[in-house]
Amino acid sequence: MRFMNEENTLIWQNFIGLLKNRISTVSINSWFKYCKIYKIDDAVENNKSIKIVTIVTNSQFIKDALIKRYLETIEELMESILGKNCNIEFILEEDINKIDEKEKIIESSSPPVEKRPTYTQTIESNLIERYTFDNFIVGDSNRLAHTAALSVAEQPGKLYNPFFIHGKSGLGKTHLMHAIGNYIKKTSSKKVLYVTSDKFISDFTSLNMNKDGSYVQAFKEKYRGIDVLMIDDIQFLQKAEKTQQEFFHTFNSLYDMNKQIIISSDRSPDDLKLLEERLRTRFSWGLTVNIYPPDIELKKRIAKNKMSGYAVASLVDEDVIEYIASNSENDVRHIEGAVTRLYAYAAIMGPHKIDLEFANEALRDYLKSSVYMDSNIAKIQKAVADYYKITIEDLKSKKRTANINYPRQVAIYLCRTYTDESFPKIGLEFGNRDHSTIMHACDKIEKDLKVNNQLKEIIKEIKNNIG
Ligand code: ADP
Numbered sequence: 001m002r003f004m005n006e007e008n009t010l011i012w013q014n015f016i017g018l019l020k021n022r023i024s025t026v027s028i029n030s031w032f033k034y035c036k037i038y039k040i041d042d043a044v045e046n047n048k049s050i051k052i053v054t055i056v057t058n059s060q061f062i063k064d065a066l067i068k069r070y071l072e073t074i075e076e077l078m079e080s081i082l083g084k085n086c087n088i089e090f091i092l093e094e095d096i097n098k099i100d101e102k103e104k105i106i107e108s109s110s111p112p113v114e115k116r117p118t119y120t121q122t123i124e125s126n127l128i129e130r131y132t133f134d135n136f137i138v139g140d141s142n143r144l145a146h147t148a149a150l151s152v153a154e155q156p157g158k159l160y161n162p163f164f165i166h167g168k169s170g171l172g173k174t175h176l177m178h179a180i181g182n183y184i185k186k187t188s189s190k191k192v193l194y195v196t197s198d199k200f201i202s203d204f205t206s207l208n209m210n211k212d213g214s215y216v217q218a219f220k221e222k223y224r225g226i227d228v229l230m231i232d233d234i235q236f237l238q239k240a241e242k243t244q245q246e247f248f249h250t251f252n253s254l255y256d257m258n259k260q261i262i263i264s265s266d267r268s269p270d271d272l273k274l275l276e277e278r279l280r281t282r283f284s285w286g287l288t289v290n291i292y293p294p295d296i297e298l299k300k301r302i303a304k305n306k307m308s309g310y311a312v313a314s315l316v317d318e319d320v321i322e323y324i325a326s327n328s329e330n331d332v333r334h335i336e337g338a339v340t341r342l343y344a345y346a347a348i349m350g351p352h353k354i355d356l357e358f359a360n361e362a363l364r365d366y367l368k369s370s371v372y373m374d375s376n377i378a379k380i381q382k383a384v385a386d387y388y389k390i391t392i393e394d395l396k397s398k399k400r401t402a403n404i405n406y407p408r409q410v411a412i413y414l415c416r417t418y419t420d421e422s423f424p425k426i427g428l429e430f431g432n433r434d435h436s437t438i439m440h441a442c443d444k445i446e447k448d449l450k451v452n453n454q455l456k457e458i459i460k461e462i463k464n465n466i467g
């Protein structure tokens with residue numbers, strides 16, 4: 001069912017958090033407790049892209065009350081969360097059940113002859129409007145892909161055909177494809193079609209179901225009558241040999257007419273081993289670009305960008321951005337997930353500020369840093385504590401006596417020099433100390449090392465002991 005969608009749940013929690021600043025808990029419990037987001041759709045109104053948020057309620061009475069009393073508030077808060085103008089709609093739970101039933105019936109019975117889809121109708125582009133060039137953040141790892149994509153969008157069918165984007169999951173391939181499509185649709189009257197390989201396969205399979213020929217024609221009309229064809233995640237075509245053959249013909253037909261073909265994959269054309277050789281050769285006729293994982297600089301800029309635009313953005317410490325960037329996986333989807341979770345947690349807790357400690361609490365199950373015991377920092381702390389015969393708690397404590405302070409500085413220096421961890425992360429693992437303390441410790445030990453041979457020996461020995 002649609003309202004089990006995790007993202008919508010988080011958005012709803014976020015919304016309730018903001019609502020707490022507006023109306024009493026009693027009112028929230030009376031009117032909002034049994035509501036959820038059913039779905040969020042993209043739409044266009046007065047040439048502007050907007051969101052349609054459909055909220056599900058369990059009674060007509062509540063639905064009426066929400067419309068009468070809270071519609072504006074809901075609209076305003078949803079806009080601050082989603083960063084777009086919103087229209088709010090309501091649906092009753094019992095009506096959803098009816099819709100689900102209907103869908104089930106449609107799925108389980110094969111379509112009667114006269115109801116076969118006719119693709120001669122205007123096809124839908126399937127484009128997601130929020131993926132644009134404007135909100136694609138560019139860094140060294142994706143610059144080439146971005147520039148090439150923009151060129152393709154400006155001159156479809158002319159420059160790079162086919163245009164093949166590959167890279168690991170979550171690095172922005174789908175985003176770039178939609179950006180190209182949206183750009184072309186905005187600047188021309190060309191017909192654009194975005195499909196995933198799975199959709200392409202299922203269209204083709206339904207074609208095979210009817211042997212009377214009419215469907216074959218419909219399939220061809222759909223796929224050969226367009227100006228820009230985008231197929232996402234082509235690696236999944238490897239499992240469908242028959243569809244590959246059809247794709248080969250579609251490809252040739254479009255290519256011969258100078259129509260733009262855009263393909264994405266999680267691996268390079270050479271590594272699509274199960275794809276027919278003749279297809280792979282064709283992929284290399286145009287331009288192939290690779291999107292690499294983002295470096296820390298880009299991750300920071302993306303995290304910052306994803307955080308802005310929300311009402312709580314002003315509460316976020318700069319350190320938190322670095323913390324998220326340095327502890328998330330090297331893919332953008334993971335960074336986005338961290339931001340959504342952080343904000344949902346903030347909506348529930350209502351903090352005065354979102355600092356490192358708060359972020360660590362919110363994201364402990366999500367980011368790498370939660371693996372305290374296995375981390376390199378933890379190993380260094382243990383080796384240093386063992387050497388100086390103090391405890392790890394001492395290293396993390398507020399104690400400032402020389403017998404603890406100096407080992408702590410040594411440990412911080414080792415963490416900074418021998419791990420990739422950021423200053424904020426190291427600070428966090430040493431009792432939430434701030435940036436400047438960490439920097440000071442590193443400077444101090446570096447200076448000492450220049451004049452103190454005994455310290456050099458000590459550091460060598462500790463390094464040998466790091467498990
Ligand atoms: P892929 O198709 O490569 O698996 P997606 O295009 O679905 O990746 O990207 C995953 C998420 O990360 C999307 O929400 C997308 O908007 C976002 N994203 C990826 N790269 C960037 C970027 N450079 N700037 C902003 N958002 C990005």
Ligand code: MG
Nearest residue numbers: 173174232233
């Ligand atoms: Mg994708």
